[in-house]
Amino acid sequence: MNYIGRKYSLLEFLEDGITSFVDRNATRLFDVFAGTGTVGWHFKRLGYTVTANDIQYYAYCLNRAFVGLNRPPxxxxxxxxxxxxxxxxxxxxxxxxxxxxxxxxxxxxxxxxxxxxxxxxxxxxxxxxxxxxxxxxxxxxxxxxxxxxxxxxxxxxxxxxxxxxxxxxxxxxxxxxxxxxxxxxxxxxxxxxxxxVSAGTGRHPVHHRNGSELVSRIPCDILYMDPPYNQRQYCTNYHVLETIAAYDRPRLSGVTGLRPYDEQRSDFCVKVKALGALNTMVGRARARYVFLSYNSEGLMSRREILGVLGSYGKVDVKTKRYPRFRADADGANRNYKADSVTEYLFRLNKE
Ligand SMILES: C[S@@+](CC[C@H](N)C(=O)[O-])C[C@H]1O[C@@H](n2cnc3c(N)ncnc32)[C@H](O)[C@@H]1O
Incomplete structure (x- = not known):
């Protein structure tokens, strides 16, 4: 699926960055912003026990299949x-x-x-x-x-x-x-x-909750966080998929037919709330290691993130540059900041 922030092309970068940082006993990974389930799917294949979560119901459905199932039914x-x-x-x-x-x-x-x-x-x-x-x-x-x-x-x-x-x-x-x-x-x-489906054995639970509330209830070794980077909310960008998945006949409004979405707004999409949301989540995490995917054009700066994570333990950051995706050429209404973006993987040892 062509999903904003999907990590398919960064799986190798994530695998290297995560497996080289954790000890051998770290086998339980919690993908709290799971989206399409791509990261959980990959780590399950590597032998990890994965828990997945997303605030969107269509994402919950995808994860129930891609991550939750061990074989086709x-x-x-x-x-x-x-x-x-x-x-x-x-x-x-x-x-x-x-x-x-x-x-x-x-x-x-x-x-x-x-x-x-x-x-x-x-x-x-x-x-x-x-x-x-x-x-x-x-x-x-x-x-x-x-x-x-x-x-x-x-x-x-x-x-x-x-x-x-x-x-x-x-x-x-x-x-x-x-x-x-x-x-x-x-x-x-x-x-x-x-x-x-990601072949495996055992249970790989999937949740449909606000991650900030759920994180304190899921003991794990590795918390992987891949929150939204900018002000564009997933609940409005993917509202039609949400209605197909929920099939709940909501009252639609406006030209684009938006469904009610107040409960699914993410604090990570609001500049003045994002750092606080990060701090709350990391503070509540019941994980020994916390990883955060982010990029150089996000609402929080690298320095700010290091400040928050650094207050919980030893932290470093791995980077990878990749060419920018351009939906259209620069013009009167569009002027991209740079030709490439830097992907960050912040790594925190919370022990
Ligand atoms: C960058 S995408 C994740 C992409 C995913 N790693 C992938 O490879 O497909 C961010 C996801 O976070 C979800 N999200 C945003 N705020 C959330 C919250 N407070 N709790 C749980 N999920 C949230 C969005 O619905 C979206 O699917």
Missing amino acids: AFTRLREVMGLGSARRGPAEVLEAVNAIRSRRGFIFKNYCPGGSSTPKRFYFSDRNGQRCDGIRTQLEAWRDEGVLTEGEYYYLMASLIVAMDRVANTASVYAAYLKRLKSTARKDFVLNPVP
Whole structure:
């Protein structure tokens, strides 16, 4: 998924930075701002016991599948109900059946598609994709209620749907706006594909909470923090994915159809609150080691962060420069600060 702040291209940097700093007995990692689950997914494969958390519900769904599951689910009951073959054939056959579920004119179509009934008309998805999403979303709830899907199976299909819908969204990148005409990828039918679960054993719990409140309840060896860097809130940038995941028919407002989001605002997106939020979280952490990913263009400066972390123990910082992602060329409304950004990994030994 093309998610702001996703750490996919920095996994090697994080793996080196973290494993070279901790002792051998540090095996429990808590990814408190988990987003797409990419970091937890990677460290689980390395043998760590991972706990994941995010304040957004779509992120919770992704993490339940990518990190929470140890293998693709069997879909035993669903196979019986749909007359499909044995679980040995893997989830592809199940996904094919889900892809063929009948369309419905539901909340997603009515509110986010050009043929819907919202004022103004919104262009987040093609009419066909909106109706297919409503059909699948409604069926998943029914199957869950009837006990046809286990919890793991439900979240596996939810994760696949969220990724598939994001791929056909008619946006430039985030859901803060939609394009006025359907672009070519948005005109294609979405397809649910198998989800790459992180193979493993044991329990890897996933939470959907404000990390500041949760952190004092999760004993771990390693707390990994990857908070938002700037004032752009994830709850507004990804509000459409949140509604697809929650399917709670919220009251939408404004041209872009924002759902209520007061409970999901992050203090890390507010300049005057970010340092205080960092201090609270690190103070409450029940971890021996704390790692913070941040970059040189964030709301908090390197010096300020070192000041806060330094009051809890020995701290250092690893850096990596990478070329800036440019959504468009410099112009009257856009002037990027520099051609490259420095990624930071702050490392604190809290013992
Ligand atoms: C930079 S992204 C994390 C990206 C993630 N490491 C990845 O690779 O996909 C920051 C995440 O923090 C979440 N978030 C922001 N404030 C939060 C809070 N107070 N508690 C928990 N999650 C929060 C956002 O929803 C977002 O998914």
